[in-house]
Amino acid sequence: MSAEKLDALFGNPRDADNPVGYAAILAADERHEMLAEGERLLDAYGMNAEFVPAAYGGRLVRADRLAEVQRELWRRDPCLGLGYGFSSLLGSVNIWSAGTDEQRTKAAEILLGGGRIAAAFHELDHGNDFAHAECAAVPNGDGWLLTGRKEIVTNLRRAEAMVLFARTSEDAGSRSHSQFFVTRGELPADRVLDLPRFPSSGMNGVQLGGLRFSDCPIPGTAMLGRPGQGIENALRAYQLSRVVIPAVLVGPLDTALRLALECVHERRLYGGFAADLPYVRSALARAYADLLAVDAFSGVALRALHLAPEATLLYAPAVKYLTSRIVLDAFEDLRAVMGAQGYLRQGSYAMFQKLVRDAAPATFAHISRSACLVLILPQLPRLARKSWLADPAAAEQLFDLGADLPPLDFDQLAVGMLSGDGLIGVLAETAEREPAGSPVGRFAGRFRDEVVALRDRCAALAPSDLTIGASPEAYAAADRYTVLLAAAAALAVWRSDGSQPEAALLGILDRLSGRLGGASVLTPDERASAEQALFDLAVERFQDRRLFDLSARHVSG
Amino acid sequence: MTDQEMSVRVSAEDIEQWLMERVSYYLETPIEEIDPDVSLAEHGLESVYAFALCGDIEDKLGVTVEPTLVWDVDTVAALTVHLAGLMAELPSV
Numbered sequence: 226m227s228a229e230k231l232d233a234l235f236g237n238p239r240d241a242d243n244p245v246g247y248a249a250i251l252a253a254d255e256r257h258e259m260l261a262e263g264e265r266l267l268d269a270y271g272m273n274a275e276f277v278p279a280a281y282g283g284r285l286v287r288a289d290r291l292a293e294v295q296r297e298l299w300r301r302d303p304c305l306g307l308g309y310g311f312s313s314l315l316g317s318v319n320i321w322s323a324g325t326d327e328q329r330t331k332a333a334e335i336l337l338g339g340g341r342i343a344a345a346f347h348e349l350d351h352g353n354d355f356a357h358a359e360c361a362a363v364p365n366g367d368g369w370l371l372t373g374r375k376e377i378v379t380n381l382r383r384a385e386a387m388v389l390f391a392r393t394s395e396d397a398g399s400r401s402h403s404q405f406f407v408t409r410g411e412l413p414a415d416r417v418l419d420l421p422r423f424p425s426s427g428m429n430g431v432q433l434g435g436l437r438f439s440d441c442p443i444p445g446t447a448m449l450g451r452p453g454q455g456i457e458n459a460l461r462a463y464q465l466s467r468v469v470i471p472a473v474l475v476g477p478l479d480t481a482l483r484l485a486l487e488c489v490h491e492r493r494l495y496g497g498f499a500a501d502l503p504y505v506r507s508a509l510a511r512a513y514a515d516l517l518a519v520d521a522f523s524g525v526a527l528r529a530l531h532l533a534p535e536a537t538l539l540y541a542p543a544v545k546y547l548t549s550r551i552v553l554d555a556f557e558d559l560r561a562v563m564g565a566q567g568y569l570r571q572g573s574y575a576m577f578q579k580l581v582r583d584a585a586p587a588t589f590a591h592i593s594r595s596a597c598l599v600l601i602l603p604q605l606p607r608l609a610r611k612s613w614l615a616d617p618a619a620a621e622q623l624f625d626l627g628a629d630l631p632p633l634d635f636d637q638l639a640v641g642m643l644s645g646d647g648l649i650g651v652l653a654e655t656a657e658r659e660p661a662g663s664p665v666g667r668f669a670g671r672f673r674d675e676v677v678a679l680r681d682r683c684a685a686l687a688p689s690d691l692t693i694g695a696s697p698e699a700y701a702a703a704d705r706y707t708v709l710l711a712a713a714a715a716l717a718v719w720r721s722d723g724s725q726p727e728a729a730l731l732g733i734l735d736r737l738s739g740r741l742g743g744a745s746v747l748t749p750d751e752r753a754s755a756e757q758a759l760f761d762l763a764v765e766r767f768q769d770r771r772l773f774d775l776s777a778r779h780v781s782g
Numbered sequence: 783m784t785d786q787e788m789s790v791r792v793s794a795e796d797i798e799q800w801l802m803e804r805v806s807y808y809l810e811t812p813i814e815e816i817d818p819d820v821s822l823a824e825h826g827l828e829s830v831y832a833f834a835l836c837g838d839i840e841d842k843l844g845v846t847v848e849p850t851l852v853w854d855v856d857t858v859a860a861l862t863v864h865l866a867g868l869m870a871e872l873p874s875v
Contacts, residue, residue, distance in 0.1 A: 356829065398823025399832065399853045456829070457850055603830040607837055641849025642837030688808045692828050 237782035273336040281333035292472035300476030303583035304430040312379040316342035322462035323450035340385035345375040353596035361392040368445040381434030400453035416441035427582030467541035471548040472523035510756035514732030515555035534637035546597035547707040549587040609683035612645040619647030624717040651713035728758035818858035
């Protein structure tokens with residue numbers, strides 16, 4: 226099983242008669258239903274096995290492979306991606322990370338039998354502020370009694386099992402919450418009430434459910450890990466999902482870019498094809514550069530889960546924070562090109578508006594952008610003082626996308642303080658190696674200068690700037706740091722893979738440095754030339770039916 | 783006291799005084815208002831400061847601690863006892 230097989234199974238999405246093509250996906254979306262035929266195919270493919278570690282009978286060995294398969298699904302229908310795919314991953318990572326052998330075996334049986342495991346963490350009143358989650362369990366004999374609500378939880382109504390996050394102590398601090406892995410069958414029906422689906426502006430087919438618990442008994446054996454380990458476990462296990470979700474969002478962006486390219490080559494405006502307009506070509510080239518930036522940054526973070534798992538406590542929120550913005554910005558640029566065609570719910574390009582709506586939660590779903598920065602901020606003073614411009618880049622294999630990896634080991638995912646990030650070193654190394662006048666050399670110099678400026682600001686951050694109450698300036702510093710990490714990742718990936726075109730790297734770095742502001746690094750001619758090359762490459766990929774991402778994998782449409 | 787002196791010979795009083803200074807720094811509260819027997823969470827020390835404090839401990843005392851140490855051993859008094867114990871186990875220089 227692989228992304229290629231999934232692609233073959235789903236066939237050409239543009240084929241009007243394809244029961245899992247865009248026409249069928251849109252019809253299901255209009256009915257606010259999951260695409261039943263799609264779910265049937267995913268059952269046949271055995272998608273749930275992708276979320277189960279090989280040691281428990283599944284196919285989860287490599288995070289990059291998991292992301293590749295999910296990306297294939299998400300590029301077709303994000304509702305299937307979330308409602309069939311991502312939801313059970315989110316539930317189960319906590320079990321692989323903190324569960325006993327017995328609990329893991331039980332979770333594997335549920336998933337491999339086609340069941341779902343929901344992640345019941347979220348409460349509307351508390352958002353990402355999990356330390357103040359109210360849903361609470363009190364000791365009751367050998368077990369617990371749970372009271373409270375969980376809201377906007379994917380698949381909660383139809384999940385066979387769930388991982389519940391609940392307060393288990395009234396004390397302040399980070400040892401007052403625990404996780405429980407329970408099947409729906411273990412909960413007495415008269416103590417649990419399904420809440421109506423929460424209406425939303427996208428992900429129409431996905432069951433966004435809720436539950437109200439009233440003195441609901443939970444078996445003592447359901448606890449994952451020790452009492453009070455709930456926050457720590459989520460901080461560790463969710464590093465995987467927070468890297469995978471940005472990587473899979475390349476899928477919907479790929480389809481949006483594909484639709485936009487088709488549109489501009491079909492549409493005649495002002496006496497020529499829309500594709501002939503420089504503005505249109507430039508906008509598409511930039512969206513393509515954005516897609517590649519997300520792929521390179523998330524690709525490095527996926528490898529880090531195996532090769533530098535101690536560092537993913539930083540990479541995961543950095544990738545989630547920055548790439549969710551990049552993806553939505555790229556969608557916005559494509560929307561400007563598509564005009565009304567990107568707004569209509571009918572016609573050849575109706576898929577575009579659905580993807581826009583389905584991608585919109587990227588900035589807040591699973592973890593919000595500000596919550597990501599709160600995970601990054603406390604690391605900054607120490608990294609600035611100890612590591613930046615002093616430490617070398619991580620070993621080359623971190624950046625060799627697709628190369629061999631040791632199996633994923635959840636026990637290696639950590640919380641705590643980093644003493645180096647393994648990425649910023651790339652900037653100084655590149656600045657030294659590349660000719661100072663070359664475009665890449667100038668970009669590296671620009672980013673290195675930014676590290677110098679940021680180092681002083683971050684080393685001097687006050688304690689009050691390390692938490693959610695930090696000043697806007699501190700948040701801005703963390704934001705700029707994520708841009709530098711992404712630039713370093715792209716430079717290192719290109720250094721590692723000589724076959725990637727330089728124009729694409731220049732496009733990526735141009736867009737990233739644009740996020741930092743300041744004077745343009747590229748001259749107008751250099752930019753025009755890079756964007757023309759990127760546009761031509763995108764057209765070539767489109768015509769060859771290849772993915773736009775770094776894999777350039779051949780697809781059915 | 784320099785870092786070197788700290789790692790060569792350090793008393794429980796030194797550790798407690800240094801911890802009080804760090805906690806006071808993170809909480810932005812005068813040392814006199816910190817009760818070594820009250821949990822740091824109750825003093826308002828957020829989880830990220832607990833990680834940062836563990837980083838400080840490693841940098842300053844030269845001992846390796848679990849990053850969640852301050853979640854579990856969560857008063858200055860208890861931390862002092864714990865760290866003094868760890869320091870006593872270090873090979874003498």
